[in-house]
Amino acid sequence: xxxxxxxxxxxxxxxxxxxxxxxxxxxxxxxxxxxxxxxxxxxxxxxxxxxxxxxxxxxxxxxxxxxxxxxxxxxxxxxxxxxxxxxxxxxxxxxxxxxxxxxxxxxxxxxxxxxxxxxxxxxxxxxxxxxxxxxxxxxxxxxxxxxxxxxxxxxxxxxxxxxxxxxxxxxxxxxxxxxxxxxxxxxxxxxxxxxxxxxxxxxxxxxxxxxxxxxxxxxxxxxxxxxxxxxxxxxxxxxxxxxxxxxxxxxxxxxxxxxxxxxxxxxxxxxxxxxxxxx
Amino acid sequence: xxxxxxxxxxxxxxxxxxxxxxxxxxxxxxxxxxxxxxxxxxxxxxxxxxxxxxxxxxxxxxxxxxxxxxxxxxxxxxxxxxxxxxxxxxxxxxxxxxxxxxxxxxxxxxxxxxxxxxxxxxxxxxxxxxxxxxxxxxxxxxxxxxxxxxxxxxxxxxxxxxxxxxxxxxxxxxxxxxxxxxxxxxxxxxxxxxxxxxxxxxxxxxxxxxxxxxxxxxxxxxxxxxxxxxxxxxxxxxxxxxxxxxxxxxxxxxxxxx
Amino acid sequence: xxxxxxxxxxxxxxxxxxxxxxxxxxxxxxxxxxxxxxxxxxxxxxxxxxxxxxxxxxxxxxxxxxxxxxxxxxxxxxxxxxxxxxxxxxxxxxxxxxxxxxxxxxxxxxxxxxxxxxxxxxxxxxxxxxxxxxxxxxxxxxxxxxxxxxxxxxxxxxxxxxxxxxxxxxxxxxxxxxxxxxxxxxxxxxxxxxxxxxxxxxxxxxxxxxxxxxxxxxxxxxxxxxxxxxxxxxxxxxxxxxxxxxxxxxxxxxxxxxxxxxxxxxxxxxxxxxxxxxxxxxxxxxxxxxxxxxxxxxxxxxxxxxxxxxxxxxxxx
Numbered sequence: 001x002x003x004x005x006x007x008x009x010x011x012x013x014x015x016x017x018x019x020x021x022x023x024x025x026x027x028x029x030x031x032x033x034x035x036x037x038x039x040x041x042x043x044x045x046x047x048x049x050x051x052x053x054x055x056x057x058x059x060x061x062x063x064x065x066x067x068x069x070x071x072x073x074x075x076x077x078x079x080x081x082x083x084x085x086x087x088x089x090x091x092x093x094x095x096x097x098x099x100x101x102x103x104x105x106x107x108x109x110x111x112x113x114x115x116x117x118x119x120x121x122x123x124x125x126x127x128x129x130x131x132x133x134x135x136x137x138x139x140x141x142x143x144x145x146x147x148x149x150x151x152x153x154x155x156x157x158x159x160x161x162x163x164x165x166x167x168x169x170x171x172x173x174x175x176x177x178x179x180x181x182x183x184x185x186x187x188x189x190x191x192x193x194x195x196x197x198x199x200x201x202x203x204x205x206x207x208x209x210x211x212x213x214x215x216x217x218x219x220x221x222x223x224x225x226x227x228x229x230x231x232x233x234x235x236x237x238x239x240x241x242x243x244x245x246x247x248x249x250x251x252x253x254x255x256x257x258x259x260x261x262x263x264x265x266x267x268x269x270x271x272x273x274x275x276x277x278x279x
Numbered sequence: 280x281x282x283x284x285x286x287x288x289x290x291x292x293x294x295x296x297x298x299x300x301x302x303x304x305x306x307x308x309x310x311x312x313x314x315x316x317x318x319x320x321x322x323x324x325x326x327x328x329x330x331x332x333x334x335x336x337x338x339x340x341x342x343x344x345x346x347x348x349x350x351x352x353x354x355x356x357x358x359x360x361x362x363x364x365x366x367x368x369x370x371x372x373x374x375x376x377x378x379x380x381x382x383x384x385x386x387x388x389x390x391x392x393x394x395x396x397x398x399x400x401x402x403x404x405x406x407x408x409x410x411x412x413x414x415x416x417x418x419x420x421x422x423x424x425x426x427x428x429x430x431x432x433x434x435x436x437x438x439x440x441x442x443x444x445x446x447x448x449x450x451x452x453x454x455x456x457x458x459x460x461x462x463x464x465x466x467x468x469x470x471x472x473x474x475x476x477x478x479x480x481x482x483x484x485x486x487x488x489x490x491x492x493x494x495x496x497x498x499x500x501x502x503x504x505x506x507x508x509x510x511x512x513x514x515x516x517x518x519x520x521x522x523x524x525x526x527x528x529x530x531x532x533x534x535x536x537x
Numbered sequence: 538x539x540x541x542x543x544x545x546x547x548x549x550x551x552x553x554x555x556x557x558x559x560x561x562x563x564x565x566x567x568x569x570x571x572x573x574x575x576x577x578x579x580x581x582x583x584x585x586x587x588x589x590x591x592x593x594x595x596x597x598x599x600x601x602x603x604x605x606x607x608x609x610x611x612x613x614x615x616x617x618x619x620x621x622x623x624x625x626x627x628x629x630x631x632x633x634x635x636x637x638x639x640x641x642x643x644x645x646x647x648x649x650x651x652x653x654x655x656x657x658x659x660x661x662x663x664x665x666x667x668x669x670x671x672x673x674x675x676x677x678x679x680x681x682x683x684x685x686x687x688x689x690x691x692x693x694x695x696x697x698x699x700x701x702x703x704x705x706x707x708x709x710x711x712x713x714x715x716x717x718x719x720x721x722x723x724x725x726x727x728x729x730x731x732x733x734x735x736x737x738x739x740x741x742x743x744x745x746x747x748x749x750x751x752x753x754x755x756x757x758x759x760x761x762x763x764x765x766x767x768x769x770x771x772x773x774x775x776x777x778x779x780x781x782x783x784x785x786x787x788x789x790x791x792x793x794x795x796x797x798x799x800x801x802x803x804x805x806x807x808x809x810x811x812x813x814x815x816x817x818x819x820x821x822x823x824x825x826x827x828x829x830x831x832x833x834x835x836x837x838x839x840x841x842x843x844x845x846x847x848x849x850x851x852x853x854x
Binding site: 167168169171172173175176177178179182186187190191 | 395398
């Protein structure tokens with residue numbers, strides 16, 4: 001335990017705890033939620049818009065559903081959202097960056113100019129435009145965000161590959177007659193893959209935030225599926241009298257996104273710190 | 280000599296491109312010509328800016344050549360491209376200065392030695408394992424090194440692995456770029472002895488590039504001295520050492536002999 | 538009294554896997570006006586000895602010595618105080634010693650200001666004078682330049698000028714010519730010899746290259762596995778070495794053997810830095826070793842000013 005704190009610092013360890021909790025809740029939702037049926041969407045109109053109480057810890061929404069249960073079920077959607085966005089972005093970005101960095105020349109130019117076009121737009125705006133064009137829905141919102149995210153991974157991958165391509169041991173492999181595909185497979189890909197997957201894992205937080213923003217705008221998951229962003233949007237009508245409806249999911253989004261961010265910083269500091277120590 | 284020289288370089292010119300509006304720069308290599316006969320060692324000596332590195336990289340086909348020719352075993356080496364070039368690279372084994380940079384940090388020694396063989400189409404199996412074991416022992420390394428990684432080795436041991444890798448495909452020509460410059464004197468002696476043993480047992484021709492005239496004078500049959508892109512000496516080692524044509528060569532030889 | 542007087546210096550660095558004995562027992566006596574070479578292969582502790590004198594050992598390292606004096610002052614607790622005042626450092630890579638984004642004039646000015654209070658014009662003149670003293674033909678041009686615009690030899694001269702600007706009278710040169718071409722390195726060594734003669738400097742020259750010792754040093758000390766094993770005037774050490782390691786090292790040089798013949802390599806390898814050594818450190822590799830050598834530390838042998846540690850009698854060399 002102390003070793004963990006040593007490596008990540010107190011904020012980092014706390015952030016890690018929150019992230020682990022987040023994943024655990026997502027996996028165990030049906031067994032943790034006090035009112036699983038309501039979490040999944042079943043109305044409970046008698047208790048509608050009740051404030052936080054012993055029976056409903058975080059209050060209920062406009063259909064009387066327990067907000068805590070809804071938030072717990074919403075964790076599943078958020079986690080899946082975040083992971084799929086990141087996975088899709090990697091799937092597109094990694095090969096693009098790899099090709100651009102390894103082959104250079106006009107391949108690099110063409111791919112990077114293509115990437116630049118996407119990067120020229122503010123990410124959220126582009127995501128909203130894409131989502132509006134594709135229409136609401138779970139898969140559509142993921143595609144909309146992935147389309148705006150892949151350029152970052154392409155850039156990251158390209159930078160890593162450029163460094164690796166210049167390494168003497170890669171040159172030595174060329175001189176020994178090893179072919180390009182083999183070099184990419186044995187030398188470039190494993191070394192590029194690691195920093196990229198670490199980055200991707202930490203990007204789940206921001207991805208989730210972006211997805212929540214889309215749902216807030218009505219462009220994401222459709223009701224009755226529980227989704228934090230959508231809940232914040234639905235609760236706006238009742239704000240500030242029944243403040244718990246928007247505030248609780250909003251607070252959850254804030255805490256989880258912040259936790260990923262702090263964890264990312266802690267891990268980055270540790271990696272850089274380690275680099276300084278061994279220099 | 281009835282057979283072709285293993286390496287025949289004729290009036291090679293290498294020039295780096297300057298910016299768009301700059302004047303044409305002086306060539307990095309200004310019309311170099313020399314031959315390496317089969318079974319001999321040619322030492323190429325020069326300081327920084329002499330052009331020896333450019334010359335070496337051109338021979339390794341890592342740099343474009345402005346004019347001139349390079350023949351490898353009688354064949355036009357510069358004409359080869361793409362897949363044909365990749366396959367013919369088997370005929371040359373290359374050892375660089377810093378083994379910790381030229382050996383992949385992530386692969387085991389066994390993987391490092393297997394890589395050229397696999398690239399040339401060999402199949403993994405007991406035959407390949409035997410070949411790898413043979414390479415290790417020929418280069419004076421114990422068999423239990425197979426599972427280790429480069430960073431666990433000393434400088435001399437790592438360089439032996441690099442030499443073993445260079446010999447994996449049984450090339451006729453071994454090219455070494457400052458192979459002992461980063462090593463201690465006693466380790467250098469071991470490596471130079473190893474190279475001389477391998478040369479004999481495998482009938483190698485050796486191209487040895489260095490800035491250290493003393494080392495090269497000891498092991499080379501022929502010697503080539505470069506300065507600022509020009510070849511200022513080329514001949515049998517004993518001729519160049521005892522009767523250097525240039526004052527520059529004399530100066531290099533005299534350092535350390537008060 | 539020697540300017541630098543070290544007897545049995547040891548530097549140990551604690552690590553999770555045990556102490557690393559970077560320096561085990563090094564003794565050095567350097568007289569004023571001398572260029573003293575310290576020679577050894579990697580792992581012998583030569584750089585760490587220099588760092589100990591400068592007060593630049595790693596944090597947590599333990600330094601102990603029977604005697605560790607500079608100009609009569611005890612260096613044991615505060616070697617760092619003399620750094621930049623009387624002791625200067627010239628290290629291997631001149632490009633790394635100079636800030637790439639500052640002009641030479643600015644860097645020289647920083648050093649001069651730290652040591653003298655002169656008005657700006659006078660400082661500039663002083664900088665130019667120091668650069669001229671290091672043999673740079675056009676000091677004004679160099680002052681206006683940035684480090685990357687200068688060749689390696691010129692950069693090293695600038696570093697030497699900076700050391701002179703501090704008013705240091707003792708320079709530690711750690712492999713000053715290793716990163717330079719042979720001819721350029723020879724010029725730098727000539728420069729150091731000239732500065733020693735003209736300004737009464739003293740130089741500790743750390744190197745692995747016998748040629749540097751032969752070219753530039755008056756006396757030399759040979760280090761092996763963290764111990765000084767031989768010391769004396771250069772001519773004696775190089776032509777009639779007393780210690781078997783020195784002999785083996787000289788015999789392993791390429792020009793020690795006839796062309797084409799096998800070189801006399803030394804079997805084995807240096808003792809591990811964490812190991813504890815009883816007796817002579819070289820015993821395991823010495824062709825003349827006796828059982829006594831591994832058991833007992835070797836005594837000192839002398840021939841005039843030439844001293845070394847060995848169980849073999851003086852005339853066995």
